Amino acid sequence: MLELAVWGAWAEFAFRWLHVITAMAWIGASFYFIALDLGLRKSPNLAPGAHGEEWQVHGGGFYHIQKYLVAPDFLPEHLIWHKWQSYMTWVSGFVLLALVYYVGAEFYLIDSAKADLAVWQAVGISLASLALGWVIYDLLCKSRFGEDNTRLMVLLFVLLVIMAWGYTQVFTGRAALLHLGAFTATIMSGNVFFIIIPNQKIVVADLRAGRVPDAKYGKIAKQRSTHNNYLTLPVIFLMLSNHYPLSFASEYNWLIAGLVFLMGVTIRHFFNTLHLGGGYKWWTWVATTALFVAIVLLSTLGQNERAEEELASLPPSVARFVDDPEFEDVYWTVVGHCSMCHAQEPLWPGLHWAPKGVVLETEAEVARAAQVIYLQSGISHAMPPGSTVLMDDEARQQIAQWYRRASGS
Secondary structure: OHHHHHHHEEEEEEHHHHHHHEEEEEEEHHHHHHHHHOOOEEEOOOOEEEEEEEEEEEEOEEEEEEEOOOOOOOOOOOOOOHHHHHHHHHHHHHHHHHHHHHHOOHHHEEEEEEEEEHHHHHHHHHHHHHHHHHHHHHHHOOOOOOOOHHHHHHHHHHHHHHHHHHHHHHOOOOHHHHHHHHHHHHHHHHHHHHHHHEEEEEEEEHOOOOOOOOHHHHHHHHHHHHHHHHHHHHHHHHHHHHHHHHHHHOOHHHHHHHHHHHHHHHHHHHHHHHHOOOOOHHHHHHHHHHHHHHHHHHHOOOOOOHHHHHHHHHHHHHHHHHOOOOOHHHHHHHHHHOOOOOOOOOOOOOOOHHHHHOOOOOHHHHHHHHHHHHHHHHHOOOOOOOOOOOOOOOHHHHHHHHHHHHHHO
C-alpha cells in the first residue's frame, strides 16, 4: 500500500503537468490571435462586413483568415470556442496552489516572523485576496474611469504593486510572488469566463435569432483581451519565481515584481508593434534589459552588507576557513551542490526544512559548517546523495584540501 505522501507527491506532479500543458495552450492561442488581429489587412476583395484579412502559410498549406467585428451574415453551426484552455489553466493552478501552499501552509505559506497566522487564517487571506482582486478589477473596468484604457492599465499596475507589497508583509517570499501570479491569473481567467465568452455568446444568440448584435460587446471583450495580452509574461515569471530564491528571498521582492510587470509591457509592445506593421522598436529591448539589470541589483541589495557584518562577527576559529585563498571556489562548489536542500526555504521537492537544520547559503554559514562539509562531502560521499546532485571527485578533493589547509590538519 502506497503512503499518503507518495500519492500527494504524484498528485502535485500530475496537476503541475496539467497546469503547464493547459497554460501552453492558452498562452499560445492568446499570442496567436493577438498577432493575427494586429496583422489584419484591408483588401478590395474582402467579403461584405469583413474588417480585415490575412494570408498565412504553415505546415505545407495556406490559410486565408478573415475577421468580422460583429459577425458575418451567415454563422455556421461548427464554431470553435477558445475558452477551455483558460478555464483548465486556472483550475489546475488553483488545485496546485492548494496542494503545495494550503496543505503545506506551515512550511511554504506562513512566515511567523511577518504574521503569526493559523493555517485557516493564511488560507482565508489567500482565497479572499484572489476573489477581492477580481471584484475590484472588474468594477474599475466597468466604471467611467475604465473608459480610458491607458489610464486604467496604469491604475492596474499600481494595484498589482500594492498587492505585491501586501503579500510580502503576510506570506513567505516564495508564497508572496506565487500568490501575485495567482492574483493576476485570476483576473485573466475571470476576463475570459465572466466577460469575453458571455459577450461572444450574446452576439451568437442575436445572430441566430436574426437580430443585429450590439458592437459594444466586442469592444468590451477587446479591452479585456488586451489586458490579458500584457499580463501574460509577468504571470509566467511569477509562476517560475519559486524556483529562484534571488527573486523571492530579497528584501525588495515586491519591487522586483513591479519591475517584472513593466518588462511584460515592453516585451509585448515590441511584438504588438511589429505585428501591427510599425517596425522593430528596439528601444523596448534596451528598456527591458535595463529593467532586468535593475532586478538583478535589487535581488542582492543589502545582502552584501549583511553578509559582511556576519563574516566580521565570526570567531577566529571559523574565520580562518573564509580567509583561505581557495574559499571562494569552495563556497560556490558547496552552494551549487548543496543549497537546493540546505536552504532557509528548500527547493528540493518533499523537503520542508534544511536537513538537520544545516543551512548553507551564505559564506558565514559555509564557514561555520566547514567540518561537517569536510566529513560529509570531502572525505566521504554521504552528501550530496548520489541520487540527487552529482559531485565529482575533483570537487570533493577541493573541499578536503581547503579544510585541511585552513584547519592546519
